[in-house]
Amino acid sequence: MLTQLKTLFAASLFLCLPALAETYPPSAYKEGAIKCMRARSYDCAEKNWNQYIKMRPTDAQAVASLAIVYHWADKPEASIIQAEKAISMGEGTYDLFAAYSESLAKTGRVDEAIDWGYKTLAVVPTLVNVRGDVAKYLVLRKREFEALALLASFDASLEAQGHGHYFEGQRIAIESSLERQGQAVASTQKSIRLPRTKEHFYAPVKLGDSRIVAFMVDTGATKTSLSEDMLTSSKTTYKVVKPNINLQLADGRNVSGRMVTLDTMKVGPFELHKVTAFVCKTCVSLLGQASLSQFNMVSSKIQGVEFLTLELR
Known part of the structure; x- marks a missing residue:
């Protein structure tokens, strides 16, 4: 507690600097802004970054830091302005992208928030808070199966390492919502988009009474x-x-x-019939050509983020 108070006090010393701009070099404002950020003193950090940027307007990292401070202070409109400025200057860090994504969502720009959330995960795939947020934004856009693919693929990678699922609760919530909607979802969706996770694409698959799980898409495998x-x-x-x-x-x-031969198997909202599958004790969950042949598959790369879209033939 004492250490935190000392940090806050040190940060507060920089609050008066803007009034004496001619007295202090830019480095003083930068140092003050950094100390304020560490202390989560948003007003202090905001004032010092603004003063520093006036003196060093081409410092893209400083502009990005100001965007993050505005995000922390729940000023999404101001954060968006600074984030877009920093990105246009070539700044591209995961925390800037994450702040930009969440600020976009707060202002109702959900589709853009999804895109920048995916970009954040392309930089750091292990950011569970961002992954969970993107899933929520996808649900808002009625793209529940894409959200499940995003969450289940991460849980599958944890399971492969001997760990438990991180997104169990969020997946249950989405699956429960899908059950309430029934066939309405399947009738409205013509395709499903799968985000790349590490080196692979994963599809949300449901067998019988089981939960929806992630099956790795493997175009080189003959059978599921x-x-x-x-x-x-x-x-x-x-x-x-x-x-x-x-x-x-x-x-x-x-x-x-x-x-x-499985009577039925659901891949996202689509129900496949008479699916040939190889079953063994140690088999991993794969979607092979026996199942994939029933889809038109289109791969795409949008500003560094890869997707695979499955459309039922």
Whole structure:
């Protein structure tokens, strides 16, 4: 507590500097602004950054810092102005993008907030607060399955590392909303857009009674694959085509399993029928050509962010 008070006191000393601009060099205002930011003294930081920028107008990092301060102070309109100025000057840090995205959302510019949220995640994919916010913005735009793909893919990567799911509650909320809407969602959606997570695209897939999970899109795999545990827990209806089969996976492993035909499988809002799948004890969840052939697939890269759009044929 004492340390925090000392920091606040040190920061407050810079509040009077703007009145004596000719006395102090630009570095004094910059130092004061940084101290104020560390102390979360927004008014102090705002005054010092503004004075510094008057003296050093080409310092894009300072302009970005002022945008972040305005964001912290819940001044979204002012934050947007400074963020756009900083970006136009070539500044491109994750915290600037995140502040810009959230400020855009606060002013009702939700579609732009989604775009800049994705850009933030392209820089730092592990920002869970930004990922969760983008999912909320997508839900506002009735793009629930894209939101689920964004969240479930991150949880899948955690699960692969032996960790629990981070977005369990948010996913349950979105899935519950989808259940209430019923077939209305499927009838209105013609395609689903999947954001790239690390090196792969993931689609939200539902089998029988199971929760929606992330299946990695694998255009190099012939069949869709899933684990025995997933097949059993889903209680979905299927027919065994080949009870014993050996396959070599993409990573070179030889595994034993069985080939089945799933009566139905939902990929986002779309219901597929008679899907051939390879099931084994250690199989990971993959969407292979057996399922992907039912879609038109279009990949795109928008200002550094990659997407895969699936449209049912």
